[in-house]
Structure formats: C-alpha cells, structure tokens
Amino acid sequence: xxxxxxxxxxxxxxxxxxxxxxxxxxxxxxxxxxxxxxxxxxxxxxxxxxxxxxxxxxxxxxxxxxxxxxxxxxxxxxxxxxxxxxxxxxxxxxxxxxxxxxxxxxxxxxxxxxxxxxxxxxxxxxxxxxxxxxxxxxxxxxxxxxxxxxxxxxxxxxxxxxxxxxxxxxxxxxxxxxxxxxxxxxxxxxxxxxxxxxxxxxxxxxxxxxxxxxxxxxxxxxxxxxxxxxxxxxxxxxxxxxxxxxxxxxxxxxxxxxxxxxxxxxxxxxxxxxxxxxxxxxxxxxxxxxxxxxxxxxxxxxxxxxxxxxxxxxxxxxxxxxxxxxxxxxxxxxxxxxxxxxxxxxxxxxxxxxxxxxxxxxxxxxxxxxxxxxxxxxxxxxxxxxxxxxxxxxxxxxxxxxxx
Ligand code: FES
Ligand SMILES: [Fe+2]
Numbered sequence: 001x002x003x004x005x006x007x008x009x010x011x012x013x014x015x016x017x018x019x020x021x022x023x024x025x026x027x028x029x030x031x032x033x034x035x036x037x038x039x040x041x042x043x044x045x046x047x048x049x050x051x052x053x054x055x056x057x058x059x060x061x062x063x064x065x066x067x068x069x070x071x072x073x074x075x076x077x078x079x080x081x082x083x084x085x086x087x088x089x090x091x092x093x094x095x096x097x098x099x100x101x102x103x104x105x106x107x108x109x110x111x112x113x114x115x116x117x118x119x120x121x122x123x124x125x126x127x128x129x130x131x132x133x134x135x136x137x138x139x140x141x142x143x144x145x146x147x148x149x150x151x152x153x154x155x156x157x158x159x160x161x162x163x164x165x166x167x168x169x170x171x172x173x174x175x176x177x178x179x180x181x182x183x184x185x186x187x188x189x190x191x192x193x194x195x196x197x198x199x200x201x202x203x204x205x206x207x208x209x210x211x212x213x214x215x216x217x218x219x220x221x222x223x224x225x226x227x228x229x230x231x232x233x234x235x236x237x238x239x240x241x242x243x244x245x246x247x248x249x250x251x252x253x254x255x256x257x258x259x260x261x262x263x264x265x266x267x268x269x270x271x272x273x274x275x276x277x278x279x280x281x282x283x284x285x286x287x288x289x290x291x292x293x294x295x296x297x298x299x300x301x302x303x304x305x306x307x308x309x310x311x312x313x314x315x316x317x318x319x320x321x322x323x324x325x326x327x328x329x330x331x332x333x334x335x336x337x338x339x340x341x342x343x344x345x346x347x348x349x350x351x352x353x354x355x356x357x358x359x360x361x362x363x364x365x366x367x368x369x370x371x372x373x374x375x376x377x378x379x380x381x382x383x384x385x386x387x388x389x390x391x392x393x394x395x396x397x398x399x400x401x402x403x404x
Contacts, residue, residue: 047076053167092154159189206313271297
C-alpha cells in the first residue's frame with residue numbers, strides 16, 4: 001500500500017499544482033560520469049583539494065569535557081587530534097610525533113597530564129610544547145622549543161568542534177550563522193554524547209553516499225518506514241551558501257507499525273523543551289562537501305563521509321542529546337534510534353547498488369530531477385575544484401581505467 005502511494009506521489013511530480021521545487025528544471029542536468037566514483041588518483045585529489053581545505057567535524061565540545069580529553073580524526077593520509085587544555089580551551093594538532101613521525105593518539109580518550117609518543121617517549125604538553133625527550137644528551141643541540149606539535153586550525157559551530165587542514169575558508173561558525181536562530185531551541189551546545197563516535201565502512205564511494213544524503217527523491221521508495229511516518233522534505237527546503245536544509249513533518253496519520261506509531265505518539269509529549277512545531281519535525285542539514293547533521297526532537301546526530309580508498313568510504317558519526325534520564329525520553333530515543341538504524345541500513349544497501357551499477361560498461365549518466373538539485377551544487381563544487389570531473393572518461397595521465 002505504501003509502495004503504491006509512493007509511486008503515485010512520484011507520478012505526480014510533473015503536475016503544475018506541485019510546489020516550485022518539484023517542477024521540471026528549465027535545463028536538464030545529468031549525473032556525474034561513472035568513472036569519478038571509483039578512481040584512485042581522483043580520490044587522492046578529492047582529499048587534497050576538496051576535503052582538507054574544508055571544515056571537518058571532529059566531535060562535540062562535550063565529547064571532550066575534561067582537561068586532557070581528546071578525539072582524533074583521520075582523513076586520507078592526515079590525522080588530527082583535538083584536545084581540551086587545562087585552561088578549558090580546545091586545541092588541535094597534527095597527530096604526528098615530531099621525532100620520527102609516529103602516530104601519537106588513536107580514537108578518543110584522555111591524556112591526564114601529557115601526550116607521550118608510544119615509540120621513544122617524546123612527551124608533549126596539552127598546548128603542544130615538547131617537554132620530554134628521553135636520553136636528551138644523545139641529541140646534538142636539541143632545542144625542544146623547535147619541536148612542538150604542529151597546530152591545526154580549529155573552530156566551533158553549534159557546539160561541534162571542526163578542524164581545517166589547509167586553505168583559508170571562512171570560519172565555520174560564520175557558515176552556520178544563518179541557521180543559529182532556528183536551531184537555538186534545541187540547545188545543541190548543552191547536549192552530551194549518547195554514545196561513542198562510531199565508524200562503519202561502506203563499499204561505496206564517499207560521493208555516492210553524499211549524493212544520497214543530498215536528495216530526498218528516493219525517500220518514498222527507498223525508506224518506506226520513514227515515509228509512513230513523515231512527509232518527504234520536497235516542500236520545505238532551504239539553502240545557505242554551503243548548507244542545505246530539508247524538513248520532514250510527522251504525518252497526522254499513525255503508522256501501521258507499532259514502533260513507528262509509538263514514536264509518533266510519544267515524541268511530542270516528551271520533547272517539551274521545544275516549541276510545538278519543532279516537536280513534529282525531522283530536520284536534515286548538510287554541509288558540503290561531506291557532512292550531515294540530523295536534528296530530531298529527541299536527539300541529534302552527525303555523520304561524516306570520508307574516502308577510504310576509491311569506491312569505499314568510512315561513515316563516521318555520533319548521537320547527542322540533552323541530559324535527560326526520564327524513562328519516557330529513553331524510550332523515545334530507543335525508538336528513534338531503531339528507525340534511524342533501519343534508514344541507515346537502507347541507504348547503505350541502496351548506495352552499494354549504485355556503486356555496483358556504475359561499474360557496468362552500459363551506464364551513461366542519467367537525467368537529474370529538480371528534487372536532486374543539491375546534488376548538482378555538490379557536483380559543481382567538485383567540478384570547480386577538480387576540472388577533470390567534467391570529462392566523460394578518466395584522463396590518460398590519471399593512470400587509465402578506474403578500479404573495477
Ligand atoms: S617517533 Fe615519537 S618519540 Fe620517536
Ligand atoms: Fe536515504
């Protein structure tokens with residue numbers, strides 16, 4: 001039944017009665033050529049020209065509340081640590097020992113007083129200064145002041161900590177500024193992690209996963225559960241430079257599934273910190289090139305798509321909420337997480353089917369719906385940073401064919 005309703009809604013897309021966002025585009029745009037979704041040299045260039053010069057989320061400020069708490073982020077060959085100093089400030093450094101380059105920290109944790117390299121024991125203060133070098137007399141004229149950890153640009157927005165490894169983009173706080181007011185009631189910066197940062201490997205190029213997040217055209221067919229509970233966000237879209245926002249509204253009609261129905265009934269009663277309309281909305285924010293922030297009445301999450309070789313990516317993410325131990329909030333969060341796990345599994349499955357389909361010699365880029373216009377913005381960003389995105393096949397100097 002849901003499928004039929006979904007098909008009907010898609011068939012009606014050309015109707016003049018539908019909102020602006022669903023009407024046919026004046027110019028027909030097309031998907032990117034298949035080769036760009038599985039090519040080692042292109043992946044290297046994407047890291048260098050698209051991901052390192054943009055703001056990358058590392059964690060929430062309350063993921064590292066105490067002095068010495070840290071979280072790390074790996075992007076291609078680079079690794080960064082963000083760390084809470086004793087004075088309460090948050091610092092970011094390359095996660096690389098200044099002696100012979102060993103990786104210093106992994107994952108997330110706490111360095112109570114200093115950061116000590118696991119190889120020969122060089123020791124750094126939380127502010128990055130080198131303060132300990134075992135057998136110091138074995139070095140000729142070693143001036144410790146010359147070998148502090150290399151700092152990385154760090155900024156905060158919405159309670160999240162971001163780093164930028166190269167280039168000079170405007171502060172990330174500026175990028176999100178225009179959305180600060182509508183997000184204020186959620187109190188992001190008071191939120192705490194509801195679990196650790198998780199990572200998952202998808203056999204999918206990171207751009208396929210981002211394409212998927214940037215369009216809701218697939219929701220009625222690809223996410224039947226979500227569609228039972230919420231309207232697709234076709235009619236409530238907005239974008240700031242670099243950020244897209246879609247809002248789905250909870251349907252009046254209750255879902256036929258118990259867990260979905262229970263969520264629909266409970267969430268409005270539990271999320272009492274929010275004004276009424278916000279209790280009925282699921283909001284999706286995406287910051288180009290590779291970040292999604294999902295905002296639900298009961299919790300929020302981020303996910304970040306990182307290349308993990310051509311045709312593979314790491315999906316890194318975490319869930320946050322206001323401190324709240326009421327059993328009814330726990331129940332709503334459990335139900336919300338259950339629905340989102342299902343949606344996530346559906347996306348992973350759908351994206352992997354695209355990855356496999358693109359490997360076929362028969363595929364040529366298909367036309368894009370107006371409902372996929374944010375994908376187009378993403379692709380335009382990619383084209384502007386790497387002109388080879390405009391080519392139908394990989395250039396010779398890239399080393400020939402993509403990996404199957
Ligand atoms: S590589 Fe870190 S102390 Fe030697
Ligand atoms: Fe999806």
